[in-house]
Amino acid sequence: MLTKLKFLLCSVIAATAFSMAQVPVQAAEIDPEGSVTMAWAGPMASLDPHVVPGLADQIYTFLMYDRLLNLDPSVTLQPMLAKSWAFVDDGRALVLQLRDDVVFQDGTPFNAEAVKINLERGKNLETSTVKTALQSIKSIDVVSDHEVRLNLVPGQGGNLPAMLASTAGAMISPKAIADGRDLRLDPRDAGSGAYMPVTVRPNDTVIFTRSPVKYWDTHAGHLKKFEVRFVTQAAARLNGIRAGQFDLAQILGSDMQAAKKLAEGGAFAAHEAQTSNVQSMLLRGDRENLKNVKLRQAIVHAIDRKAIALAVFGGNCQVTSQALVDTHWAYNKELDSLSNYDPEKAAALVKESGIASPTFDIVFSPGTSWEPQANIIQGMLAKVGINAKLVPMPQQDGLTAVRNGQSDSFVYVIVGTVDPSMMVDALFTGGYNLAPADAKAKIAVMADQAVNPKQTPEQRAAIYRDIFKLGAENAWYFPICASKVVWAHKKNISGVEDAWWYFASLPDFRGIAVNK
């Protein structure tokens, strides 16, 4: 009875949320012949949502594949192809109620069987990049045409709904899967989304047209043509929109200031979006040089994050104490005081550490914004008597060095994730392995509790707040500031401000339109 009530409640909340979530562009104002050319800094390597080596691919796949669930700007779950979802049988399964008005672009109806085929593909495909996201699914039962039951590995799956909002939950036509064609480069009408790719040039251009079948979401798919171009230089993207060659362009770094000024002057419109991609310093607490917690705390208090945000990003980076947007359900307000800039306290902590001449290395990727950050940090640490050696390394090699425990620290960006479980895994229990073995074991227990479907959302939030507090108290992970991005667009383009997924810097633009 309780389970049924829970399911009903969830469905009602989901339906209400859905009707509120989409901010529709006024239908009368939309030009049905409208087309948009967008300049984006991310390359496209694959249009197969289950084989996406880079995050940047998602901006392309979002346009052509709908997911089972979605995430709103506060990173809260919302329905998409699944109308509602609920954990049943004491957390042993997740049941999804599916929409009954969805058709894949090749005409195949969307149903529970399609969900089963897709999730099994994501789990079992040898080259799948979403295996980890779906690992909590033990088996899949088709309950009815539009109801599917995901049987879970005991104690796991609390984070599965969030995973189903990512590419792991993207729905490909079962017919296209059965065809066995290479969906990375030749997806054609395999999608379930608002747009279909007609020209695919990897790392160059993808041209989409409106879905050939009636699209279920009347608030999306307004464009006749949507061209996404990979343009590496921010200055070129800005020039493109100034010259009228682009309708929408992602502007980053030092060009953001110029873009905002031009927008103020009326040249075009600009939307400044806050992401939860956090410029960070990762400190390996198990390395000899950083074993001392007082020293790590001294490092944290010696760094003036505001100064870095201003000097390196021209102020276009929000100082933060955690890699979550401040509206996130697991955001912990307590953390701000644990990492405040206080050089006197830092100097005192160095003394308390008992280390005569503290020294450690900072790995960074040269030629990127991490280089000036590392330089500034080195100077700030020298003022409190800490000697930081700078070690330039290519990005991926730096990541590997820190992950394998071959370097003390790394200046890098922690990308916004769909669920805090991914961040905990990346920072503490896997990935970067920042916590020493004993603490790692403790965090692993907490993390396991947090993904248990028996936990209520409030309980999950409380556990993650505790984990992040532990990370901040022990100064393993030091967030500096969360990047902002400007999306410059022509004034007749609407819906840019209302797009979702800015938190991950991967806006879902399927709802934008050209106004008459």
Place this chain on the structure above:
Amino acid sequence: MAVPILLLRRLLGAVPLLLVVSFVVFLLVGLTPGDPAARIAGENATPERIEMIRKSLNLEANLAVRYGDWLFAAAQGDFGRSLATSEPVVELIARRMPITFSLTAAALIVSVVLGMGGGIIAAIWRDSPIDRIVGALSSLGLALPSFWVAMILVVPLAINRTWFPALGYVSMADGVWPWLRSLTLPAIALALLPSAEMALQVRAALIETLEKDYILAARARGLSVISITLKHALKNAAIPVVTVLGFRIAQLLGGSVVIESVFALNGLGTLAITAALASDMPVLLGLTMVTTLAVVLVNFLVDASYLYFNPRGRRA
């Protein structure tokens, strides 16, 4: 030795060069620290995925074995597939080649027109104000970085006035005029340095030639300086100029990397950057082969031109 045999020998000499270049690139990429499989797998890849990539690339085999495998396939025209996008390397390069070659050719034409014109004018009116203006402009051309010139050109000519596109490439199939418009600004920016160098080279070579006895004799017979220069002196001054031109074509190919980025032209230059960042070895090797072949071909044409400009070379 007959001219065709001489040229054939030059062409055959390119084969060991291609082998050496490909091996050096293979070696350098192989010696780069870090795990190429991890780099290709991306940031959030599982250890299993990294291991799978390592196996698929045969990274456990030693460098010589891997190079041998690549060479064997390449000799049959199979340059493999891009590790990042899975596209066949040959197709990838073939799609991008027209952009870079169009840009290089356009820049070369601009260089020859500006460089030859400036050099001839400066030599004919040696030590005049015109000569000094050409000298000053050449110095500027040598000093200004091409990417900076590119950005300066864009604002007045593509943004304030939409005479040219600010970025992007239009294929010739979409019209000759749009194609030319899309190449104009990048070609000017790319041609600045070679134009300046060529103007100075042409000037110096022409001045030396114009002081030769046979030129003085022609002038004594009443022929005009312009006529003598264009009909007689220019051909004799051509050898050092052609040599510089040969070097410059190779540098234009290299310079296109920067200019392609500024103008968002998705040619071989941007492909090289993306491939290098992704450690996409098959693409890097394919690109190296194409650019080496282009340079070999240019050197061959330069050699052939020597035989035209200096008939004594045919008997050597």
